[in-house]
Amino acid sequence: MRFGELAEARDLTAHGYDADAVRVNLRVPPDLFMWQTKGVPIDLGYRYTVRPAPDRSSLNISVNNGFVQSLRIPAVSTSTFDLGHYFSRVLPDKTVAARHEIYIPPLLITPRAQLRLHFYYDIPKTGECQGRVLDNVIGAIDPNSTIDLSGFPHYMALPDLAAFANGGFPFTRMADLSQTAVVLPNAPNPADYSLYLLEMGRMGASTGYPVTGVTVTSPNDVDRFADKDLLILGSPGRQPLLQRWAKQMPFSGDGDTRTFQLSDVAFKLVDWWHGEQGPERSPARADLSLVSANGDALLTGFESPLKSGRSAVALISAAGQSDADLSAALLDNDLLPSIQGAMAVIHGRTVTVTSNGEAYYVGHLSPMHYMRWALSSHPLLLVLCGVFAALIIAALFYRALRSIAARRLGN
Structure with missing residues (x-):
């Protein structure tokens, strides 16, 4: 599902150093079965204002009050030996587009889950008599960013x-x-x-x-x-x-x-x-x-x-x-x-x-998925099932080899 379907485009943009987080209500059903998964994948596209020098600026991602991940907002390198200098395309408004895949842990996915994306820009230190810092930074989430719930059974x-x-x-x-x-x-x-x-x-x-x-x-x-x-x-x-x-x-x-x-x-x-x-x-x-x-x-x-x-x-x-x-x-x-x-x-x-x-x-779970889930809490039963399966396979091989040996003796 696209973020543009979950929030208005104007609500996906943050302006200034003191801007609030971009908030997206996910409306996730509680019956998603996420056992032994990395979580819910999000293909996140965003734009950020390039920094004049390396600092602590970052895009901080959380769900409700649970921290998920922090993505660094880099400065544009002026070195001719840095490949990022050639691949980072700075737009006329001094922003750069980026894309990352992140995963929301299963424990944070609830029916009232709210994804919060906070663009934190470190205020540059200008020193004395340098004038006022321009509040001209921007952070924007691409409305075509997606959250994919299709791989989870109910x-x-x-x-x-x-x-x-x-x-x-x-x-x-x-x-x-x-x-x-x-x-x-x-x-x-x-x-x-x-x-x-x-x-x-x-x-x-x-x-x-x-x-x-x-x-x-x-x-x-x-x-x-x-x-x-x-x-x-x-x-x-x-x-x-x-x-x-x-x-x-x-x-x-x-x-x-x-x-x-x-x-x-x-x-x-x-x-x-x-x-x-x-x-x-x-x-x-x-x-x-x-x-x-x-x-x-x-x-x-x-x-x-x-x-x-x-x-x-x-x-x-x-x-x-x-x-x-x-x-x-x-x-x-x-x-x-x-x-x-x-x-x-x-x-x-x-x-x-x-x-x-x-x-x-x-x-509904697939039979194989259900058996893996049910047996995961009973290792002894899992061992017994493995031994039983091994005995059945051994018996089949034994009968097959006996049959081959009997045909050879007959010839």
Whole structure:
């Protein structure tokens, strides 16, 4: 994708010694599988003002607050023996074009990743009585610079409320939300419509595209949309799916009573096969029931009971303060990082996370890629598989050689 499609051309240019960084919002999906890769490649083209003498000027590249790389801004050599003197073409505005390939580390790639390119120009020391330094330096990013995500498969463990809170995933897999169905209560109230519009706005902001393909339905008709991801809104007593699917989700509610399961160790990795790459939630060890007039707001994610591989996220709140708490939390950049796991309980500005239930996976890996990933955390199993394969190959060679020897003896 070209940078010119992600930012306006005027926003890719910085003027002066004190210019702010050039900022490009990447809008990267969270399900990119970047295991054992150098990261996301960027073909970066840029122009810089040549320096009158070698100094500390540089183009500093970072993602959010994570430093990536620094590219030196050189001075134009006047030596006839320097090849750069002949290949560096200085334009009339005293700038030179350059191009580099850089890689963004996988850990820095998030749904809200912002690429920051800061042109730092060292102010020349002119000495006393030399006049004022002219603020005539410029740095510009080529709009034809590209970021290439095409080489990464899509594969991810869910539920993961962090991906939902920060990027609307898995609903934003399609920019127009054409594979999403929003399930409103049978008798929706203004708070339900408000939360629905809030979520549509957040997802549209995440993808940069209007959510024209979303489907809105009721609990009675939800079975017709089994092939879609489900966003469920409502409170206990008004949203019948909370009772109907109580066994498939870590929360159930009836009237003012809310019951959800708590794991004794949140985010504990217990799945032997997937190892550290595949988090499986530990089984629930206790049930907790809350009975209150307003209660707390809840966010919970689980696999859709209607179809394997499809996802459901429920935003659950009661009329009153919990409605306001839920809406405020989804708009608060300070609280969003606290929303994680399979379920988050929101009370005021406090977020409590519990992770339970079994993980499921969305996306696809090639068989060879999957085996390499799965076996990477089990070296002993990898050795046993190698020995087993060697025995099979040895047995095939043995039978082939015996057959050849038998034919020779027969002749």
